[in-house]
Amino acid sequence: MNYNEPLDPAMIITKELSKSDVVGNMTLPKAEVMSVLTKMNNxxxxxxxxGVEVQVHDLMENDLYTVTLKTTGIDNPKYYFGTGWSIMKHSLDLEVGHVLKLYWNQLENKFVVLNFQYNVMQPMIPV
Incomplete structure (x- = not known):
């Protein structure tokens, strides 16, 4: 994929890391995850x-991580990264207060860490 092209904002998950994200599993914003889930295969x-294993690609360092995306249940689910998150967090030097942005690349079926300059698509405004 050409990341010089504007990215679909509906496929971006943004999370400011809390102490609990850094100490344990990273909780993901529900609405953003639900938007991405519509484009994830199976x-x-x-x-x-x-738990579903997903790939997370850091293009800047060309590192590929495998993390487990999980939910707490069907009724009012909470989404989080479990197994693999600790390795990814340490490798990316993430700390409390850092903002992690992930883009779901549907063509490659993986997340991409948005730690580079990128543009987002602008919504179409009817004339």
């Missing part, structure tokens, strides 16, 4: 209860 709330 991922449902049901199989997220057991």
């Amino acid at each position: 991922v449902t709330n049901e199989n997220l209860q057991n």
